[in-house]
Amino acid sequence: xxxxxxxxxxxxxxxIGYAKGKHSAELLPPLSTSSNGSELIAVIGRNGIGKSTLxxxxxxxxxxxxxxxxxxxxxxxxxxxxxxARKIGYISTEVIKVNNMRVSDLVALGRFPHTNWLGTIDNSxxxxxxxxxxxxxxxxxxxxxxxxxxxxxxxxxxxxRVLAQDAELxxxxxxxxxxxxxxxxxxxxxxxxxxxxxxTIIFSTHDFNIAVNQADKIWLILENNLIEGAPEDLxxxxxxxxxxxxxxxxFSSGDGNFSxxxxxxxxxxxxxxxxxxxxxxxxxxxxxxxLSSSITNPYIHITDDTDQKWLLTSDDKTESFNSIYExxxxxxx
Amino acid sequence: MxxxxxxxxxxxxxxxxxxxxxxxxxxILLIFFFILDIVLGSVSIRPADIFRAFFERTDSExxxxxxxxxxxxxxxxLAAGIALSLSGLQMxxxxxxxxxxxxxxxxxxxxxxxxxxxxxxxxxxxxxxxxPRLGNWVLVVSAWLGAGAVMMLIMFLSSKIRDIMxxxxxxxxxxxxxxxxxxIMQYFSNETMLKAYVIxxxxxxxxxxxxxxxxxxxxxxxxxxxxxxxxxxLNALLLGENYAVSIGLNLRLSRIVIFTCTSILAGSVxxxxxxxxxxxxxxxxxxxxxxxxxxxxxxxxxxxxxxGVVMLISDIISQLPGSVNILPVNSVTSLxxxxxxxxxxxxxKRDTGSF
Numbered sequence: 001x002x003x004x005x006x007x008x009x010x011x012x013x014x015x016i017g018y019a020k021g022k023h024s025a026e027l028l029p030p031l032s033t034s035s036n037g038s039e040l041i042a043v044i045g046r047n048g049i050g051k052s053t054l055x056x057x058x059x060x061x062x063x064x065x066x067x068x069x070x071x072x073x074x075x076x077x078x079x080x081x082x083x084x085a086r087k088i089g090y091i092s093t094e095v096i097k098v099n100n101m102r103v104s105d106l107v108a109l110g111r112f113p114h115t116n117w118l119g120t121i122d123n124s125x126x127x128x129x130x131x132x133x134x135x136x137x138x139x140x141x142x143x144x145x146x147x148x149x150x151x152x153x154x155x156x157x158x159x160x161r162v163l164a165q166d167a168e169l170x171x172x173x174x175x176x177x178x179x180x181x182x183x184x185x186x187x188x189x190x191x192x193x194x195x196x197x198x199x200t201i202i203f204s205t206h207d208f209n210i211a212v213n214q215a216d217k218i219w220l221i222l223e224n225n226l227i228e229g230a231p232e233d234l235x236x237x238x239x240x241x242x243x244x245x246x247x248x249x250x251f252s253s254g255d256g257n258f259s260x261x262x263x264x265x266x267x268x269x270x271x272x273x274x275x276x277x278x279x280x281x282x283x284x285x286x287x288x289x290x291l292s293s294s295i296t297n298p299y300i301h302i303t304d305d306t307d308q309k310w311l312l313t314s315d316d317k318t319e320s321f322n323s324i325y326e327x328x329x330x331x332x333x
Numbered sequence: 334m335x336x337x338x339x340x341x342x343x344x345x346x347x348x349x350x351x352x353x354x355x356x357x358x359x360x361i362l363l364i365f366f367f368i369l370d371i372v373l374g375s376v377s378i379r380p381a382d383i384f385r386a387f388f389e390r391t392d393s394e395x396x397x398x399x400x401x402x403x404x405x406x407x408x409x410x411l412a413a414g415i416a417l418s419l420s421g422l423q424m425x426x427x428x429x430x431x432x433x434x435x436x437x438x439x440x441x442x443x444x445x446x447x448x449x450x451x452x453x454x455x456x457x458x459x460x461x462x463x464x465p466r467l468g469n470w471v472l473v474v475s476a477w478l479g480a481g482a483v484m485m486l487i488m489f490l491s492s493k494i495r496d497i498m499x500x501x502x503x504x505x506x507x508x509x510x511x512x513x514x515x516x517i518m519q520y521f522s523n524e525t526m527l528k529a530y531v532i533x534x535x536x537x538x539x540x541x542x543x544x545x546x547x548x549x550x551x552x553x554x555x556x557x558x559x560x561x562x563x564x565x566x567l568n569a570l571l572l573g574e575n576y577a578v579s580i581g582l583n584l585r586l587s588r589i590v591i592f593t594c595t596s597i598l599a600g601s602v603x604x605x606x607x608x609x610x611x612x613x614x615x616x617x618x619x620x621x622x623x624x625x626x627x628x629x630x631x632x633x634x635x636x637x638x639x640x641g642v643v644m645l646i647s648d649i650i651s652q653l654p655g656s657v658n659i660l661p662v663n664s665v666t667s668l669x670x671x672x673x674x675x676x677x678x679x680x681x682k683r684d685t686g687s688f
Contacts, residue, residue: 061578085581098571101627112569113581119565119630165580 015066045221089162110164152183272302414644421613434613439507444603447479476604611670
């Protein structure tokens with residue numbers, strides 16, 4: 001019990017899904033987990049398993065079918081809508097389409113649960129808005145219309161809105177969907193920084209690499225239960241292998257990578273050094289070769305000669321190549 | 334952090350000053366067209382006569398014209414413009430549909446059905462003016478109920494169908510369906526009832542009795558006060574219902590407030606002036622583009638003033654200054670409103686933004 005008091009969020013036998021008339025369609029067996037706060041939690045699981053429903057239920061946007069969501073020691077259904085909004089912020093994949101709404105207007109809407117009946121923003125509110133805009137790195141874009149923002153900028157504006165809302169728990173449904181790689185990492189690094197400032201962020205993602213490399217904790221949702229832990233803990237326990245049971249893809253807990261289950265092309269030996277060797281081996285693995293530690297026929301020799309870097313020796317014949325691409329093309333034949 | 338806040342202040346002040354200036358200009362226009370609406374007509378009146386009529390009681394013919402005809406008509410135009418524009422603004426935000434308005438969504442038709450049910454279904458006693466006080470209230474309440482019923486139907490359909498154009502077509506279908514029902518009711522009603530109803534459908538801004546004007550002004554004032562309470566809710570609803578709830582909006586309460594408000598506003602005008610089209614769609618867009626904002630703290634008062642101005646202009650055009658002929662005000666508002674609606678449709682094809 002004493003331990004629970006330090007937890008900001010507890011899911012206790014939480015049953016999620018949609019009630020259809022008298023029947024309720026539960027998506028998953030009851031889930032139990034918790035968060036200690038100030039951490040970045042990634043929710044992963046296969047498509048359609050109920051990640052969005054879980055996030056909406058935690059945010060109080062959808063009633064649970066059973067069990068409890070306990071925030072700061074109190075069931076969220078005991079909070080009024082407005083008080084809950086001061087504690088939980090929510091961002092979904094829904095895009096807001098409003099002309100004539102500037103970034104600062106959008107962020108100002110985050111003050112909704114703190115303002116009077118007319119929505120008048122006082123000085124402390126104005127300060128909160130400006131801080132949120134600055135924190136999200138949007139100061140130069142504050143007067144821009146939101147319809148003119150790029151996907152990444154819009155996501156930052158949405159995060160700034162939640163920051164202005166001043167909620168310690170932020171729920172984000174696929175915050176990096178639709179983003180290019182640079183914006184993806186910008187958003188994730190912003191999210192990480194915010195958790196270091198004391199926010200707790202729970203986000204869902206399909207991007208396994210981001211979840212494993214950036215999250216403090218992973219909630220892995222499987223058909224029959226929820227497994228939680230640091231990404232590395234889950235690697236060690238082999239939990240991810242259940243997630244990716246498939247006949248064509250194999251997940252390796254050794255390096256946290258995926259590989260296709262292909263027909264083996266036999267083993268091959270590579271002689272060489274450093275980065276160039278590493279990427280040559282990657283290409284060979286992609287082609288279905290296993291790496292050998294003793295000499296094979298054929299085998300590859302990486303030289304220092306700039307004109308013929310790769311030498312492929314098979315049956316005493318040696319061919320030379322200038323790029324991995326050319327080398328692989330020949331091996332494919 | 335403090336210096337960063339200060340750095341943005343000049344820009345904010347400039348924008349705020351801009352907005353105050355637009356408000357000032359709109360307000361001057363409102364007063365100008367209000368006086369012009371009284372001055373212009375088949376009998377010419379000088380502005381000075383208006384002031385004399387107010388300050389010296391002379392019982393002249395001109396005073397009668399001003400107090401019995403021109404002033405009530407100008408007040409009706411003002412109230413109708415405000416009410417229709419405000420209900421249009423609220424509907425556009427609530428349904429997140431730039432094409433929403435009391436006329437196109439069939440809400441005005443719903444109000445007409447309410448009136449038709451009272452006049453044709455029950456008794457010709459409720460013809461406007463025949464029951465000096467009670468009749469007007471029965472008429473207006475039935476119009477509210479009719480408008481409210483259509484609002485709820487559209488709300489229900491909007492939750493199922495996201496496509497703006499589909500909702501619009503459904504609105505047109507609703508309006509046609511309602512007019513068919515009214516035709517059938519006309520077929521089965523007796524001569525007095527029919528006559529009373531036909532007179533009502535021809536209703537315009539100038540046919541209101543003193544009692545009716547009083548009811549109209551009271552209800553529109555009530556609607557305006559209620560609309561102030563909806564300002565914060567409307568701002569939240571810009572984000573869509575999910576986000577609105579996530580920032581703390583009580584969705585049910587806000588729907589009740591906005592529904593009541595639009596039904597009162599659109600219903601009252603329809604009850605006394607008949608259906609007046611396109612003001613409800615056009616004015617909110619004119620206001621948004623004038624102020625370049627989506628903030629309802631500016632849009633609500635802005636729409637109130639702009640709605641009054643546009644309706645007064647429509648009324649001035651409809652009485653064809655210098656002639657004895659009067660055009661139906663509905664055709665004037667349509668001619669003003671349709672280009673705006675076309676512009677919205679064309680812009681929507683290009684943009685992704687919905688407002």
